[in-house]
Amino acid sequence: TQLLEQSPQFLSIQEGENLTVYCNSSSVFSSLQWYRQEPGEGPVLLVTVVTGGEVKKLKRLTFQFGDARKDSSLHITAAQTGDTGLYLCAGSNFGNEKLTFGTGTRLTIIP
């Protein structure tokens, strides 16, 4: 069974600070996705990374896929209150449409 552990589980920081969320596994994934979920809503896809070492930027968010495709990170620069939410990583393997979700990181940005 493939597992994805996210750290930290909870993070509360001041607006304007930077932060990094990690997603780690002992298994290799063909691709990895990051989602953000707000209370009472479904997850919204932020990015998909597929190549080992790949870095993608989405405004103030930077996503990196590990060289060995076992881990990923999400870095947020100058956090804003609108970044508050549950961040979920999810891995998938070619030929299998199932997603393995990470344990989640609940981020709170304090104004």
Place this chain on the structure above:
Amino acid sequence: GAVVSQHPSWVICKSGTSVKIECRSLDFQATTMFWYRQFPKQSLMLMATSNEGSKATYEQGVEKDKFLINHASLTLSTLTVTSAHPEDSSFYICSASIGWDTQYFGPGTRLTVL
């Protein structure tokens, strides 16, 4: 594009009754849809994979007779919680896949069983 809807968004029912939740892909066709359950402050737990025109595949520990899934068309999958009990109260989320590595999620349905 890639919008998935769920109906209802919330439902309250009495113990022992059945509840049907619909999941629709609005602007694309999806041969595969997924049903997840999410407990408060936790991640998503996959319940079953729904394939159009065939029987659903359930994850270990999920009762297929309790959670009936029907995927009658390329844009609609339904989840029926039969003889619901308070422990079935949860947030149920569906998704529709586009390719092997991308799923788009519905807004979720909050079920409360009294």
